[in-house]
Amino acid sequence: MSVPKLELRNVQKAFEAKVVLHDVDLKVGHHDVVCLIGASGSGKSTLLKCVNLLFPIDDGQIFLDGKDITAPGMNPNEVRQRMGIVFQAFNLFPHMSVLDNITLSPRKVHGLNRAAAEDRARELLDRFGLGDKVTEYPDRLSGGQQQRVAIIRSLAIDPELVLLDEVTSALDPELIAEVLNVIRDLKEVGMTMVIATHEMGFARDVADRVCFLDDGVILEQGPPDQIFRNPGEARTQQFLQRIIEAGRL
């Protein structure tokens, strides 16, 4: 295997005395879509925030294209310029229009001029069916629209990797599909993605590989068919059983 796009080695992370990631190893190849599943509190979200360097890790290493991004002296801003992250609660900037939300980083971080940044933003908004929302403010959009804008905002910097942190968990059920369709589109164009999700049907559909996180370790990983039909670990079976009982698979 060539150098993976993203690799985590023995990553550990604790908040105060609570250990959230015990010892995580993960490889994500170019154009791979990896889904992280597991109960709430299993460490999915923390893992993504560690990769984006929003949380400093306590031990281990994270490599992007074979380069250790957790080494001392690495500029986190330069690392973040190469990847996008989308959060559960959208986190759009409420005081900025949709257009300004999307163009802020391209203009201020990536040095694009306003016209170029706005052209690119309009193009993305059109592509994802939000062309008429350019001048709106976030509080005038539905949750699904806000989340799509947040995804576009992360795409506007042409990231090499996109991290999606339970992006449909805060949405009303009827709005989930429109967001998932955007992610399917991204898979079509070969975007490398790590997706933490509770949508098992979606994970089965879109993932090249599914990782089951349990108590801060990746207990089991494999192609979706294997994980969902024939899980090897008892904990995975229990988790999936609960999901099926809840009618979510």
Next chain:
Amino acid sequence: MTERSPIEDFGRGPGLFGPRRRSVAREEGSRGALIAFGSTVVFIGFILWLVLSSEAWPAVQRQFFNWGHFQSAWPAVVSGFWLDIRMFLVAEVLILVIALIVAMIRALRGPAFFPLRLLAVTYIDLIRGVPIILLILLLGFGVPALQLPGVPNSELFWGLTALIISYSAYTAEVYRAGIESVRESQRMSARSLGLTQIQTLRYVLVPQAIRNVIPALLNGFVSLQKDVALVFVLGVREGVREAQIYNARTFNYTGYIVATILFLLVSVPVARFTDWYTDRDRRRKQAVGG
């Protein structure tokens, strides 16, 4: 959310005289308004009766409320008061800028910025611990006495500087409260886009913070608008000082009443505006929050 111009809203509805909820005001109706008016008249009447029936009232009236003295004190006190207004305007602009810079420094994270943060915290703690009048006396009399070359020697300059230094420390804390009131997820979201700490503050946190603290800042305006008069202790001929001079010359206190009226003419509208703005802001938030 319906947009109405401030002018249209101003002076209308319950917002102007306090944050009463509209439904309550409507229930009270015209009968409530009548009762409010009646009890106010009775109350003020009682106070007036108490004051005017005092045996010493005629003497007080001559000393404080003398129309002739009012007219002759007026020009000097007004021109002094005009200096108060100018001091207020200059100081306020500088305070808003300096305080914001101090607050932003305090909000920076990470060990690299520790010396800057320490400087900001020390400044805020020291200045807030000294009575403002002391700072005015120390700078106003102390610095000119040093006769430093190239440094202004006027009491007015140093008195105003003392006010700016003092108010900037308080106002920095107002900004800081505003910055801390913005949700952590906003900071995280901005940083994840590759923005530096300073860019995050400038484009994401501070604009939202200022919106949250506008009522508190307006409150500071009202306070400063009166406190500029404190430089009178340095002999600066602003409104209060002029009234004092008039009193020293004529042994009549009506000049102080002139100054009082002038200050009220400015500060009461600002206070009303603050209440009106705060009330409108709350209603808007309720409208959006549903």
